[in-house]
Amino acid sequence: PQPIRLSDYRPFPFEIETTHLSFQLEPSATRVTATLKVKRTGAAGEPLSLNGERLKLISVAIDGQALSANQYDLDDERLTIDDVPDAFELVTQVEIDPSANKALMGLYMSGGRFCTQCEAEGFRTITFFPDRPDVLSRYTVRIEADAAFEHLLSNGNLMDSGELPDGRHFAVWNDPFPKPAYLFALVAGRLDVLADDFTTMSGRTVALKVFVDPGQASRAAYALDALKRSMKWDEEAFGREYDLDLFMIVAVRDFNFGAMENKGLNIFNSSLLLAEPETATDFDYERIESVVAHEYFHNWTGNRITCRDWFQLCLKEGLTVFRDQSFSADMRGEAVQRIKDVKALRARQFAEDAGPLAHPVRPSSYLKIDNFYTATIYEKGAEIIRMLKTILGAQAFRAGLDLYFERHDGEATTVEAFIACFAEASGRDLSSFFSWYEQAGTPSVSLTHAYDAAAQALSITLSQKTAPTSGQPVKTPLPIPVTIGLLSQDGEPLRYSEVVLLEGESLTVCWEGVAETPVISALRGFSAPVTLTTDARPADAYVLFAADPDLFNRWEAGQTLARGLILSRAAGAPDEVGEERYAQALGQALDDEAADPAFKALLLALPSEGDLALAVDPADPAAIHEARRLLRARIAVHLGEQLGRIHGAMQSDGEFSPDAASAGRRALRNACVDLLAADPHADNVQRIVGHFESASALTDAMGGLSALLAVGGEPCETALAAFHAKWRHEPLVLDKWFSVQARDPSEGALKRVLALTEHADFDAGNPNRFRALVQGFASANPARFHDPSGAGYRFLADQILAVDGFNPMTAARLVEPLGSWRRYVPALGDLMRRELERVKAAPGLSKNVLELAGRALD
Numbered sequence: 142p143q144p145i146r147l148s149d150y151r152p153f154p155f156e157i158e159t160t161h162l163s164f165q166l167e168p169s170a171t172r173v174t175a176t177l178k179v180k181r182t183g184a185a186g187e188p189l190s191l192n193g194e195r196l197k198l199i200s201v202a203i204d205g206q207a208l209s210a211n212q213y214d215l216d217d218e219r220l221t222i223d224d225v226p227d228a229f230e231l232v233t234q235v236e237i238d239p240s241a242n243k244a245l246m247g248l249y250m251s252g253g254r255f256c257t258q259c260e261a262e263g264f265r266t267i268t269f270f271p272d273r274p275d276v277l278s279r280y281t282v283r284i285e286a287d288a289a290f291e292h293l294l295s296n297g298n299l300m301d302s303g304e305l306p307d308g309r310h311f312a313v314w315n316d317p318f319p320k321p322a323y324l325f326a327l328v329a330g331r332l333d334v335l336a337d338d339f340t341t342m343s344g345r346t347v348a349l350k351v352f353v354d355p356g357q358a359s360r361a362a363y364a365l366d367a368l369k370r371s372m373k374w375d376e377e378a379f380g381r382e383y384d385l386d387l388f389m390i391v392a393v394r395d396f397n398f399g400a401m402e403n404k405g406l407n408i409f410n411s412s413l414l415l416a417e418p419e420t421a422t423d424f425d426y427e428r429i430e431s432v433v434a435h436e437y438f439h440n441w442t443g444n445r446i447t448c449r450d451w452f453q454l455c456l457k458e459g460l461t462v463f464r465d466q467s468f469s470a471d472m473r474g475e476a477v478q479r480i481k482d483v484k485a486l487r488a489r490q491f492a493e494d495a496g497p498l499a500h501p502v503r504p505s506s507y508l509k510i511d512n513f514y515t516a517t518i519y520e521k522g523a524e525i526i527r528m529l530k531t532i533l534g535a536q537a538f539r540a541g542l543d544l545y546f547e548r549h550d551g552e553a554t555t556v557e558a559f560i561a562c563f564a565e566a567s568g569r570d571l572s573s574f575f576s577w578y579e580q581a582g583t584p585s586v587s588l589t590h591a592y593d594a595a596a597q598a599l600s601i602t603l604s605q606k607t608a609p610t611s612g613q614p615v616k617t618p619l620p621i622p623v624t625i626g627l628l629s630q631d632g633e634p635l636r637y638s639e640v641v642l643l644e645g646e647s648l649t650v651c652w653e654g655v656a657e658t659p660v661i662s663a664l665r666g667f668s669a670p671v672t673l674t675t676d677a678r679p680a681d682a683y684v685l686f687a688a689d690p691d692l693f694n695r696w697e698a699g700q701t702l703a704r705g706l707i708l709s710r711a712a713g714a715p716d717e718v719g720e721e722r723y724a725q726a727l728g729q730a731l732d733d734e735a736a737d738p739a740f741k742a743l744l745l746a747l748p749s750e751g752d753l754a755l756a757v758d759p760a761d762p763a764a765i766h767e768a769r770r771l772l773r774a775r776i777a778v779h780l781g782e783q784l785g786r787i788h789g790a791m792q793s794d795g796e797f798s799p800d801a802a803s804a805g806r807r808a809l810r811n812a813c814v815d816l817l818a819a820d821p822h823a824d825n826v827q828r829i830v831g832h833f834e835s836a837s838a839l840t841d842a843m844g845g846l847s848a849l850l851a852v853g854g855e856p857c858e859t860a861l862a863a864f865h866a867k868w869r870h871e872p873l874v875l876d877k878w879f880s881v882q883a884r885d886p887s888e889g890a891l892k893r894v895l896a897l898t899e900h901a902d903f904d905a906g907n908p909n910r911f912r913a914l915v916q917g918f919a920s921a922n923p924a925r926f927h928d929p930s931g932a933g934y935r936f937l938a939d940q941i942l943a944v945d946g947f948n949p950m951t952a953a954r955l956v957e958p959l960g961s962w963r964r965y966v967p968a969l970g971d972l973m974r975r976e977l978e979r980v981k982a983a984p985g986l987s988k989n990v991l992e993l994a995g996r997a998l999d
């Protein structure tokens with residue numbers, strides 16, 4: 142297949158002023174009639190070429206005249222009409238089979254209901270249309286179905302509805318805002334609704350409706366509350382007001398994405414919408430809050446202003462992630478949120494950047510755009526926006542964003558146009574900043590310093606380097622904001638934070654009046670998505686760990702110390718004195734009465750095995766796992782009594798509340814349980830069993846179950862069986878039962894995972910269940926995925942091939958764990974590569990998997 146290239150972009154030569162869709166819904170034979178008002182905007186003589194896949198064409202007519210088959214060309218991907226007037230009405234009628242659609246793109250059935258997912262290119266499986274984001278049209282949608290499909294929903298405002306003969310009914314929707322086809326949505330079925338309203342800053346009342354499976358309305362209350370908070374926050378933080386009279390959200394169980402921002406009708410994976418204390422963890426509550434916000438925020442950053450082409454995906458995604466991260470920071474505390482965001486960035490994006498699937502935030506070619514809904518586009522895209530704010534300052538940043546909203550509202554635009562608004566509003570030349578969008582790879586920044594006590598002068602030298610990535614052998618220096626502060630050896634502030642902008646390959650700054658030998662706290666708040674090495678002494682990290690007023694860097698100092706200790710041990714040079722000192726410092730940090738429990742919980746978690754593997758070349762997952770296990774055991778022994786005490790002190794919450802403070806207490810008590818499992822003597826096991834058995838919130842039940850898996854044996858098997866018996870009819874909770882076993886690093890986990898694929902409750906057709914088991918194992922269980930026999934790799938390759946047959950998007954997301962084969966010791970890397978080769982050679986492979994497997998092997 143031929144790649145699509147950014148450099149080949151051409152505007153569509155027609156405008157579609159209005160789009161009228163009429164749906165006659167039947168699960169296996171839905172009729173779709175599309176009436177398009179078309180006007181030529183390009184050169185005379187250009188044919189009209191529409192996307193269309195898996196459509197059974199019934200008829201096509203121009204201005205009321207039916208076309209015969211020799212008047213158009215039809216292939217598997219397009220309908221092309223050579224000879225069309227300059228302005229005309231096109232009517233096509235097609236038949237589609239939603240019940241056979243297991244790819245979950247376009248119109249499909251989930252739980253007996255009709256629903257859609259059109260981003261990026263699903264609309265072309267519904268009707269013939271220019272399915273590209275720069276063709277904006279005003280939609281009217283008429284839906285007709287059996288009355289058993291009680292709610293008939295689409296974008297915009299409800300214009301009409303009523304009964305029809307033969308037990309059928311209809312609804313007509315109109316969306317006054319021009320939109321690209323990827324934002325189209327339709328839902329039809331029996332649903333319960335939780336309703337409320339919101340008064341906007343200009344005093345308009347917006348009706349809010351959340352639709353869920355019958356009987357589940359109470360589980361939507363938190364999402365609805367998060368929606369109202371998001372609407373208010375976007376008015377206050379960015380001056381953005383909602384624009385329709387109605388905002389709807391629908392939860393569906395079978396969904397490839399987390400959620401989708403369709404205009405006025407967001408569709409959510411039910412795992413990111415439904416929450417009650419017994420059936421959702423605190424992590425779920427956090428995710429629901431942030432994803433509800435994310436999809437709502439898209440109304441301005443994505444919908445009102447959309448992307449000219451799919452290469453500009455980060456224009457809406459990076460910016461919207463930045464907005465949802467800012468919202469979450471305001472809701473839940475800046476430092477804790479930042480640490481969580483950076484952990485996720487390192488786990489997913491740094492790993493992507495370090496392997497053959499590395500790509501720029503704005504890529505320049507692709508086979509399937511579905512493959513670019515990546516951590517790089519989303520999370521690194523958000524980091525770029527964050528750096529822009531850091532470099533320009535909050536005021537100029539806001540002015541640039543206001544200009545962007547004002548200038549481009551109603552348009553499909555580009556990253557260049559976006560950056561131009563900030564350059565204009567701030568008066569700064571941002572041309573070098575643009576390289577952040579075009580250059581893949583994580584820059585390495587090194588910091589060295591010299592202190593002259595007599596002159597009380599400190600000089601700091603920063604330098605940068607980015608390793609070559611696939612297709613980009615030569616890298617240019619990037620503008621990197623490095624926020625730096627100074628502490629005294631006693632941990633007192635010597636100098637407050639200052640942003641140093643490293644623009645060339647290296648830069649030296651000299652600071653006068655530094656009264657004593659400083660401890661340097663650099664890259665505060667993780668001011669840029671880079672890896673930092675410094676010439677600091679280990680003792681400095683202990684000063685930062687104990688006292689840095691920048692809480693991100695306080696946490697980071699602990700991670701740096703732990704990383705060093707684990708990697709030394711993995712390399713065969715354990716530092717037992719250092720490990721004791723670290724455990725002791727951790728104990729002191731836990732005693733800090735002023736610190737937030739959520740922050741302490743983060744301190745207790747050692748760097749992940751994935752994070753550690755990124756720091757060595759080649760990585761030996763077994764050695765890393767063992768070294769990390771031993772450090773955890775040492776901490777558990779050293780702090781055992783203290784951990785038990787904290788666990789006890791964090792117990793009583795009274796009535797459950799999902800707020801950040803209550804969640805922080807639960808996070809800390811579960812972090813204690815997690816560590817105590819590393820020293821499984823009888824008292825600790827008893828405490829963990831008690832924790833699991835007395836859990837009323839799912840966070841505690843999952844924390845207990847995970848710890849019991851680490852302990853193993855009879856208490857573990859009893860707990861797994863009890864959990865399954867209790868929750869086997871609750872799909873979202875049962876997903877977690879699969880996931881916790883997939884992530885269990887104990888020996889024997891691979892055998893358990895293989896057996897679970899045969900379990901009656903396993904369903905590869907449901908992305909949530911499939912990802913819980915297969916992605917949980919491949920991405921979150923390095924110790925067992927990298928089994929020296931290669932059985933873990935074989936399992937993953939088998940699963941990719943099985944699922945690719947019907948859901949290529951979900952299959953392709955699993956290529957990455959094998960794709961990183963070059964980073965591992967050859968004995969493992971060779972086995973990984975061979976499985977990738979087997980996948981790539983399989984007959985009938987989708988373009989999605991072919992593209993990623995191909996890139997991984999290049």
Ligand code: BAL
Nearest residue numbers: 260398400401402436
């Ligand atoms: N646009 C796809 C889902 C999301 O990022 O919101």
Ligand code: ZN
Nearest residue numbers: 435439458461
């Ligand atoms: Zn998004």
